[in-house]
Amino acid sequence: MRSQFVFQEIWIGLRRNLTMTMALIVVVAISLSLLGTGLLFVKQVDRTRTYWQGKVELSIYLCVKTSPEPQCQQNGPATDADRAQLHQLLVSMPQVQAVYYVTQQQAYNEFRQYFSNEPALVQDTQQGEIPDSFEVKLRNPEADYNIVASAVTGAQGVETVVDEMTILDKFYRLLDGARNAVVIIALILIVAAILLVANTIRLSAFNRRRETSIMRLVGASNFYIQLPFLLEGAIAGLIGWAISAGLLVAVKSLMLDSLEQYFSFNVGLSVGDLIEVIVFSMIVGVLLCGVTSFLTLRRYLRI
Amino acid sequence: MINFDNVTKAYPNQSRPALENVNISVAKGEFVFLVGPSGSGKSTFLRLVLKEERPSEGRIHVAGRDLARLTNWKVPYLRRRIGCVFQDFRLLPNKNVYQNVAFALEVIGKNRRFIRKVVPEVIDLVGLEGKHERMPDELSGGEQQRVAMARAFVNRPMILLADEPTGNIDPATSIGIMKVLDRINRTGTTVVMATHDAAIVDSMRKRVIELEYGKVVRDQSRGVYGQAY
Numbered sequence: 001m002r003s004q005f006v007f008q009e010i011w012i013g014l015r016r017n018l019t020m021t022m023a024l025i026v027v028v029a030i031s032l033s034l035l036g037t038g039l040l041f042v043k044q045v046d047r048t049r050t051y052w053q054g055k056v057e058l059s060i061y062l063c064v065k066t067s068p069e070p071q072c073q074q075n076g077p078a079t080d081a082d083r084a085q086l087h088q089l090l091v092s093m094p095q096v097q098a099v100y101y102v103t104q105q106q107a108y109n110e111f112r113q114y115f116s117n118e119p120a121l122v123q124d125t126q127q128g129e130i131p132d133s134f135e136v137k138l139r140n141p142e143a144d145y146n147i148v149a150s151a152v153t154g155a156q157g158v159e160t161v162v163d164e165m166t167i168l169d170k171f172y173r174l175l176d177g178a179r180n181a182v183v184i185i186a187l188i189l190i191v192a193a194i195l196l197v198a199n200t201i202r203l204s205a206f207n208r209r210r211e212t213s214i215m216r217l218v219g220a221s222n223f224y225i226q227l228p229f230l231l232e233g234a235i236a237g238l239i240g241w242a243i244s245a246g247l248l249v250a251v252k253s254l255m256l257d258s259l260e261q262y263f264s265f266n267v268g269l270s271v272g273d274l275i276e277v278i279v280f281s282m283i284v285g286v287l288l289c290g291v292t293s294f295l296t297l298r299r300y301l302r303i
Numbered sequence: 304m305i306n307f308d309n310v311t312k313a314y315p316n317q318s319r320p321a322l323e324n325v326n327i328s329v330a331k332g333e334f335v336f337l338v339g340p341s342g343s344g345k346s347t348f349l350r351l352v353l354k355e356e357r358p359s360e361g362r363i364h365v366a367g368r369d370l371a372r373l374t375n376w377k378v379p380y381l382r383r384r385i386g387c388v389f390q391d392f393r394l395l396p397n398k399n400v401y402q403n404v405a406f407a408l409e410v411i412g413k414n415r416r417f418i419r420k421v422v423p424e425v426i427d428l429v430g431l432e433g434k435h436e437r438m439p440d441e442l443s444g445g446e447q448q449r450v451a452m453a454r455a456f457v458n459r460p461m462i463l464l465a466d467e468p469t470g471n472i473d474p475a476t477s478i479g480i481m482k483v484l485d486r487i488n489r490t491g492t493t494v495v496m497a498t499h500d501a502a503i504v505d506s507m508r509k510r511v512i513e514l515e516y517g518k519v520v521r522d523q524s525r526g527v528y529g530q531a532y
Contacts, residue, residue: 005409210395211406217353217393218458219383220410222376 009211009228010235016207020200021236027196028240028289031189032281033247038186039277040252041179043269045172058136058145060086060152061159064104066129069159078132078157086155090136093151095144098137107132131159190288197233197292204229205300230293237289244285245278304462304493305329305352310361312347312517320359321347323517329495331461334488336504337497338528339514345497348514349464352495353385354378366461383411386455386463386492390470392447394439394454400426401435404453411458421457429453429483445476449483456487463487465496469503477503501528 014021062083063072083101090099102110107130115121138144149161205212208228215225252274307327313320322344329335337345350356351363354370363370366384373381394403401422408418426435429449439447448468455463465484469477481503488494498504504511504527511526512519 210393214393214395214406214454215410216379217382217387218407218410218454219379219381219385221379224410224412 006224006227006231010231013204013208013228013232014235017200017204017232020196020203021232024193024196024200024233024236025240025243027189027193028237028285029243029247031186031193032241032244032285033251034182034186034189035284036244036248036277036281037251038179038183039280040248040269040273041175041182043273043277045175045179047269048175049172057138057163058148059162060090060134060136061131061162062086062133062157063159064128064131067131067159071154072159075156082155082157083132086134086152086157089151089155090134090148093148095139095148096136097139100135100137102133102135104128104130104132190284193288194292197237197289198296200236201229201233201293201296202300204232205297226294226297229297230290233289233293234286237285238282241282241285244281248274248278248281304331304333304366305495306362306364307348307351308362308364310351310358310363312344312351312356313359319516321517322351322358322514325361325514325517325519327512327519327522329493331493332488332491334485334494334507334509335496336507336509336511336526336528337495337514338499338504338511339520343514344517345514346466347517349387349466349495349497352462352464353387354381379411383458384461386458386460388448388451388455388463388465388468390467392439392444392451392471394447394450396439398438399435400431400437400439400442400450400453403439403450404457407454407457422453425453425457428456428486430479443476444472445479448472448480452480452483452487456492459490460492462493462495465494465498467498467500468496469498469500474500474502481507504528 062078063069063075064077067073067077087099087101090096104127108125108127111125111130112122136148138148145163149163152158153161212225252269305327306329307325310322310325311320312322325344325348327348337348339345347356351358351370352365354365354373357371365381368381370381395406398406404422404425405418408421423435426432429452431446431449431453434442434446437446439450442450448471452468463484468484469480472480477500484494484496485507508525508527510524511521511528512523513521
């Protein structure tokens with residue numbers, strides 16, 4: 001009896017308030033999906049960052065015959081003695097965690113693989129034209145970069161020193177900006193959703209003031225009087241959440257996954273990440289609707 | 304059943320208290336008329352019994368409970384023992400007679416079998432047999448008030464409060480309403496009725512409590528409406 005009655009009351013409430021409820025559902029759906037998108041972005045950026053931070057931070061390219069830099073033109077290609085000396089220097093530096101040497105053969109293979117869809121370029125490039133390099137992993141990339149870089153710049157046989165982080169920084173800044181914009185818009189919309197929930201419940205309480213006054217009179221418990229309103233808000237929130245979950249799946253499979261295709265490395269988000277974000281947005285949605293309804297009821301439904 | 308011990312109720316921003324040093328005791332099964340001009344404190348009295356208001360001073364006991372010690376979440380349980388009828392009926396316009404009466408039981412969580420058994424009995428008691436399906440706007444004022452009485456009585460309260468139940472009803476129909484109230488009273492329910500209707504008070508010959516400017520000016524068993532004192 002109880003549950004059937006309560007659901008009947010909720011149904012009446014939702015139907016009477018149809019336009020308001022629909023507005024609520026749409027706003028909740030959009031705000032939650034934006035929030036979720038923001039969270040997916042955060043995860044994606046984190047994932048990419050950890051991927052890169054686990055990799056090399058400093059690349060030291062060595063001179064080859066075809067290097068255009070003046071110091072290479074002057075001194076000729078790096079000799080084995082140069083390499084040994086450089087390696088010694090790097091290993092002896094306390095800021096350096098690890099040094100990997102990439103031979104010209106390896107570099108050439110990588111190059112061919114990387115530009116495999118441009119055979120003309122590969123054809124024109126001979127082995128030996130792609131420089132060999134020392135890939136250096138630093139203990140503390142931000143602080144130690146300059147020290148190590150200045151120590152090796154200009155050393156015999158060194159062509160260029162490249163900070164991998166500066167290249168990635170631009171990319172990060174782009175992603176961070178997009179993420180921040182999405183999260184800020186999501187937060188504004190969540191505020192709108194809160195106000196809308198409050199208004200919907202207020203309207204609903206006004207629409208049903210006769211019923212509630214009689215319920216109070218015949219001694220219905222506070223819980224029983226408030227339950228239909230709370231559930232009304234919660235159901236609208238859940239429908240909104242379900243829509244946002246659909247949108248998030250779309251965002252992931254259409255946007256983020258296609259973004260991923262531009263990278264040769266695997267930093268894609270798993271289904272688990274998506275589920276985590278969707279569950280989180282459900283909790284936000286239910287709390288948002290539930291708490292707001294509860295607080296509104298306390299004001300407008302004096303028992 | 305209802306005990307007012309030196310009760311004063313003052314509303315903020317009003318110079319004169321709505322009730323002042325009121326001592327009233329109503330025993331179980333009594334039928335009491337509460338009379339007096341508008342603004343004399345009758346409605347305040349009823350609201351205090353329901354704990355819709357708190358007294359400024361004094362103690363109130365209803366159905367054996369000290370209202371000052373009754374926590375907020377227990378108030379609904381007090382109200383389940385008190386039925387209420389108003390001048391304006393307060394029926395739900397989108398529910399029929401049966402649903403209006405059943406509503407009072409549904410919202411306190413009674414099971415369906417109990418409701419199906421009890422509601423028709425009460426509708427018969429107030430004399431509306433065969434009108435279960437009527438909507439409130441298809442009923443006369445007297446019939447609507449009977450529905451309201453059925454709703455107030457369906458949970459078998461110990462006390463029935465009636466705030467000018469005949470205020471919107473013509474004298475001939477009022478007699479029928481009073482008969483229903485009398486029938487309810489005979490089941491052992493305490494009835495307190497606030498009214499302006501002199502003819503009814505005179506004809507019933509029940510206890511009369513008269514209020515004026517918030518004070519009890521007369522408390523008389525088997526009284527009439529306008530007796531000089």
